[in-house]
Amino acid sequence: MPVLSIIACEMLEDELAYVLSEDHDLNQLIVVENRQSFRFVRKLKSRNCQPRLFPLDKVPIFLKEANNSVYNSVYSSVSVNILKFLLKFPFFKKIPHNSRGKSKxxxxxxxxxxxxxxxxxxxxxxxxxxxxxxxxxxxxxxxxDGILIFYGNCGHSLRNTAVDFKDLPCSLYFLKDENGEIVDDCISVALGGNDNYAEVMQSGKGIGMIYLTPMWASSWKKMRMESNNTSDFNDSFLKKHYRKVVKINNKISKRDEFDKNVLNYSQTFDMSITEMEGSMEIASKSYLNAKNDVCKKVVLN
Known part of the structure; x- marks a missing residue:
């Protein structure tokens, strides 16, 4: 049974909740239980997606039981002794497609x-x-069987990941744009790729702009408290160098809450607001590519 794992940035939980809730062809969806998982699970459930929660160290146990369950259901009609005997012959090493276990x-x-x-x-x-x-x-x-890194390059901190794990026993997948480039960060994901991101920045004609997705807008106060007053959240620095907030809408955010959070940010740092529609394309295509490739490799093996 193919297993695709996803290591995801909390900042991209909207995009991930969207693509997973749109996928109706999963055997199981498991969310690793931690402090970050509860809001993410609420978003999944709000979109009629019902995951199962396990601590990370319990996931392998569940997967082993799930595999055993599938094996037992497929071969339940054949006694163990007969099956062992038949499997000695090449003809019986694979159950024919028209067998009773086809649906399983x-x-x-x-x-x-x-x-x-x-x-x-x-x-x-x-x-x-x-x-x-x-x-x-x-x-x-x-x-x-594969791991999707649901992050951008994040200040180039992850640019060598593929090389560092070249000997990993499973495949690594990344969030990539239409040019096959790993996206710069979560804003690049929201805008549909690095080229789109660059185009939006150039459209500002030198005006400093801050980009807010719904997750950024709802999280900036918490991040500010944890940042030790870095330039990302320093009042005087932001007011001096930035004049505009770019509000990036997405398909699953609560509009009223997003409006309120963006307005609060803009008033705090004396910025005007401009608005644009975001995209789920990078998240969707990268996820489906990873999922389909993992399934294909498992079938071939």
């Missing part, structure tokens, strides 16, 4: 997706961010 075999090919969301505060330290992601890659690789 189809279900077996549907993937299990395991999502592990990591906390926002990791962005304050690129080394810490990389270390935490790498640690989770190693842990999740033990039970995964």
């Amino acid at each position: 075999e189809k279900n077996k090919e549907k993937p299990i997706v395991v999502v592990n969301t990591l906390k926002l505060g990791l962005h304050a330290d690129c080394e810490l961010l990389r270390s935490e992601i790498y640690q989770n890659i190693r842990k999740m690789a033990t039970f995964s």
Whole structure:
């Protein structure tokens, strides 16, 4: 049974909730239980997506039981002794497609997706961010056929990930734009790719602009408290260098709450507001590419 794991930035939980809730062809959806998972799970449930929650160390146990369940259901009509005997012959090593287990075999090919969301505060330290992601890659690789890194390059902190894990026993996948480039950050994801991001920045004609997605708008106060007054949240720095907030809408945010949060930010730092529509294309295509590739590889094996 294919297993696709996703290590995700909490800042991208809207995009991830959207693509997972749109996928009606999963065997199981598992969310790793941690402090970040509860809001994410609420968003999934609000879109009629019902995940199962497990601590990370319990996920391999569940997956083993799930695989055993599929195996037993497929072969339940054949006694163990007869099956062992028949499997000695090449002809019987694979159950024919017209066997009684056909529907179960189809279900077996549907993937299990395991999502592990990591906390926002990791962005304050690129080394810490990389270390935490790498640690989770190693842990999740033990039970995964592929891992989708649901992050951008994040200040180039993850630019060497593919090279650093070239010998990993499972495949790594990344959020990529139409040019095949890993996206710069979560804003690039929301705007549909690095080229679109650059185009929007150039349209400002030198005016400093801050980009707010619904998650950014709802999280900036918390991040400000944890930032030790870095330039990202320093009042005097922001007021001096930035004049405009770019409000990036998405398909699943609560509009009234988003409006309120953006207005609060703009008033705090004396900025005007401009608005544009975001995109789920990067998230959707990257997820489907990873999922389809993992399923294909498992079937071929």
